[in-house]
Every structure is written in C-alpha cells, then in structure tokens.
Amino acid sequence: MIFQKPGSPAGSEAYGGCPGMDALAVMMQDVLTQNHALRRENNELMDQVWRLLCEKANLLAQVRLPTYLVVFNGDPARLPDFLIQAASYVNFFETRFSNDTLKVAFVISCLSGPAEEWVVPYMERESPILGQYERSVDALKRAFGRNG
Structure with missing residues (x-):
C-alpha cells in the first residue's frame, strides 16, 4: 500500500x-x-x-557386474588376470573403496598360500605400503610376476 x-x-x-x-x-x-x-x-x-x-x-x-575376485595363491601365471580383475572390481565399486587403504585391504583379503604369507610381514610392521594401492600392486608384481 x-x-x-x-x-x-x-x-x-x-x-x-x-x-x-x-x-x-x-x-x-x-x-x-x-x-x-x-x-x-x-x-x-x-x-x-x-x-x-x-x-x-x-x-x-x-x-555386467564384475565377478567377485578369485583367490590369488601366488601363481605368477595368474597374476595379470588377478590384477585386472581386482582393478575392475575396485573401479566398479568405487564407493566401497573410497581410499587406497580399503583397496589394499580388499586385495589382501583375496590372497592365499604363498601370496598371503608374503603380505604378513607388511601387516605385522604396519608398513605404509598398505595405504598405497599402486605401490602395493607394484610390490605384488615384483614378488609374484614372471620376472619377480
């Protein structure tokens, strides 16, 4: 007004x-x-x-959802397929694996036999590599790759 x-x-x-x-x-x-x-x-x-x-x-x-990872036992012939499958799974479910520590923990949960034994010392000394996905994958390649 x-x-x-x-x-x-x-x-x-x-x-x-x-x-x-x-x-x-x-x-x-x-x-x-x-x-x-x-x-x-x-x-x-x-x-x-x-x-x-x-x-x-x-x-x-x-x-198509990636299949759940099969267990990796340290066989060098299976490492490339295992790593591709792991990367595919982690990338597809990126919200579940929001940081490197979760990614590494998931990959570790898929290890058995010699591969599982290989990671134990890293876990016992709480190695920083356990929080770095790419470095963990590189270490796995060095330990179990065909040239490892």
Missing part, C-alpha cells in the same frame, strides 16, 4: 515524504525478479540432475 500526501505527485513524496522509499521499492523489485530467475534456474537444474541420475541408472543396468 502506497502512502501519498493528498494532491502530491508520485515520486519522492509517494511514501509520506520518505525520499529513500522509492529507491528501496526499486531494489525490492530487483531482488524479487532475481529471486524468481534463480528459482526457475534451480528448478531447471534439478530437472537436469534427475534426468542424469535416470540416465546413469539405465547405463549401470546395462553394465
């Missing part, structure tokens, strides 16, 4: 002689316009996020 002196023109006296009120009304209108534009943009972005989530779900449904 605009308060105006009877007989006075609209303008600086439109709000009962408060000259700053006109500027404030203009600023308020600008803020409301910006708010409306931001709400519209937010709704469009939320729609886009929803579409992308649906697309991701459809794509994931088409992907």
Whole structure:
C-alpha cells in the first residue's frame, strides 16, 4: 500500500515524504525478479540432475557386474588376470573403496598360500605400503610376476 500526501505527485513524496522509499521499492523489485530467475534456474537444474541420475541408472543396468575376485595363491601365471580383475572390481565399486587403504585391504583379503604369507610381514610392521594401492600392486608384481 502506497502512502501519498493528498494532491502530491508520485515520486519522492509517494511514501509520506520518505525520499529513500522509492529507491528501496526499486531494489525490492530487483531482488524479487532475481529471486524468481534463480528459482526457475534451480528448478531447471534439478530437472537436469534427475534426468542424469535416470540416465546413469539405465547405463549401470546395462553394465555386467564384475565377478567377485578369485583367490590369488601366488601363481605368477595368474597374476595379470588377478590384477585386472581386482582393478575392475575396485573401479566398479568405487564407493566401497573410497581410499587406497580399503583397496589394499580388499586385495589382501583375496590372497592365499604363498601370496598371503608374503603380505604378513607388511601387516605385522604396519608398513605404509598398505595405504598405497599402486605401490602395493607394484610390490605384488615384483614378488609374484614372471620376472619377480
């Protein structure tokens, strides 16, 4: 509701002689316009996020899940396949393996026989390599690879 002196023109006296009120009304209108534009943009972005989530779900449904890792017993002939399968599994389930320590722990859980015995000293001395996936894989390659 605009308060105006009877007989006075609209303008600086439109709000009962408060000259700053006109500027404030203009600023308020600008803020409301910006708010409306931001709400519209937010709704469009939320729609886009929803579409992308649906697309991701459809794509994931088409992907064949990697099989669970078989146990690696230290046989050098099986190491390359084991490492490829491990990397595939860890990458597919990246939310389960959010850091290198979890990745290394998972790979260790798939070791048996000589390969399991090989990792025990690292675990006993709490080696930093257990928190570094690439270094752990390199060490496994050195120990059990065909040139190891």
